[in-house]
Structures are given as C-alpha cells and as structure tokens.
Amino acid sequence: MQGFKRYAIYYAPESAVFADFGKRWLGWDPLAGCDVPHPPYELPMDEITRTPRKYGFHGTIKPPFRLARGVDIGALHAAATALMAGMSPVRVEALKLKRIGGFLALVPEGDTTELKSMAGKVVKALDAFRAPMTDADIARRNPARLSDHQLDLLHRWGYPYVMDEFRFHLTLTSRVSPELAERTREVLDTTLPDILPRPLKIRSLCLFGEADDGNFHMLHRYPFGG
Numbered sequence: 001m002q003g004f005k006r007y008a009i010y011y012a013p014e015s016a017v018f019a020d021f022g023k024r025w026l027g028w029d030p031l032a033g034c035d036v037p038h039p040p041y042e043l044p045m046d047e048i049t050r051t052p053r054k055y056g057f058h059g060t061i062k063p064p065f066r067l068a069r070g071v072d073i074g075a076l077h078a079a080a081t082a083l084m085a086g087m088s089p090v091r092v093e094a095l096k097l098k099r100i101g102g103f104l105a106l107v108p109e110g111d112t113t114e115l116k117s118m119a120g121k122v123v124k125a126l127d128a129f130r131a132p133m134t135d136a137d138i139a140r141r142n143p144a145r146l147s148d149h150q151l152d153l154l155h156r157w158g159y160p161y162v163m164d165e166f167r168f169h170l171t172l173t174s175r176v177s178p179e180l181a182e183r184t185r186e187v188l189d190t191t192l193p194d195i196l197p198r199p200l201k202i203r204s205l206c207l208f209g210e211a212d213d214g215n216f217h218m219l220h221r222y223p224f225g226g
Helices: 016-026 073-085 113-125 135-140 148-157 178-194
Strands: 006-011 059-065 090-092 094-100 103-109 200-202 204-210 216-223
Touching: 006 073, 059 113, 059 204, 073 113, 073 204, 073 216, 090 113, 094 178, 103 178
Parallel strands: none
Antiparallel strands: 006 059, 006 204, 090 200, 094 103, 204 216
C-alpha cells in the first residue's frame, strides 16, 4: 500500500459481471494493475475513455488526497477497516445512464439519502489523514466557477462536491461532442441492461492509490460489517 502519490476511497463493483464490464470499457484493470483490451465497439474507445481510464471504474466516496505529514498508510488502512466494519450496506434502486457536463456516467435512480449519508461519514471520519490543500490544489478546482458554498466545502474538506453537494456517479467517458455522446449512448443502451445490478447494493468500499504514472490501483476492499 505504500509508495502511492494519493489515496482515495471508492465504490468499486462487487459483481464480477459489472466489474468486468467496467475494466473492459475503460481499458484499465485497477485490481490487476494493467491495461485490458476494449470491447470491439464501433467507437473511438481510446478517445472517449482517455480521462476516466486512469482512475478505474468507480464511484468516488472520498476524493483523492495526499497523506498528511507524519501519517503512515497503515494508520489510514486501520481506520478505514474499523470504519467500514461499523457501516451497513446501502441500497440504490437502480443506475441509469446520464450525460453530465459533456461526459456520460451512471447515476443513481430513486432516493439517495442513505448513500449521501454514508459518503459524508467516510469523508468526515478519514479527513484527519488528508494533507492540507496547496494553492495549486485549489487553483486546479477552478474556484472562480464554484459557488460560495462549494468554495467552503473545498477549503474544509478538500473537494467542492461532498456533503450536500455530493452526486454519486460512475464515469464512462471523457467530455465528448454531442454527436459522439449519442453514438456512445446507443451502444451502451444495448449493453447495459444485462449488466447493471438492480437494485445496486453497496456492501463494501475500496482503498485506491495513485501510482507515479497517474494510474489508480485498487489496494484493498473493506466489507461493511453492519
């Protein structure tokens, strides 16, 4: 677990079918730490997955962060283990495909109150392990485009889209043109019905680490104990 630039807590599919779809779609297997061939769709797969590929197929719970000075990864691992052991599974009615700001993602349908509460608890409970943001970190978030509340969240928690601004999603594409987004949607509309779990039950979260090349690796899965 040591030697990574940043760490994050992500949801990663437990279903083998769903996980296999994600790694093949994006072309990166975060558990094995290797590239995998894209499916033979009539789409420019390298182009449309270029941005999300390095993160692996996931839903962000606690966004990537550097460890605070003097903090050992073993301490983060121990805290995450204890935290997840005290959490109960979260049920999401279903996932649906949606275009968000130019990219396609899977987002939850139905009530997300339980999901937001779980994410907020993780962000708060593990925040002591996060290094303070630098001026460069803040600048990368385009603060001029954020609301005052989002700016407050950025400075408090290191990310503007947490707590009440949290929007769970599993990113499938980079920002693409409307035409390419529609072509991609047509492919996914025929692929996803046999793959998406309904309902989605989140029974664990995962620790991911960012390697020097920018690719994220799945380091450990923490099962919920509740």
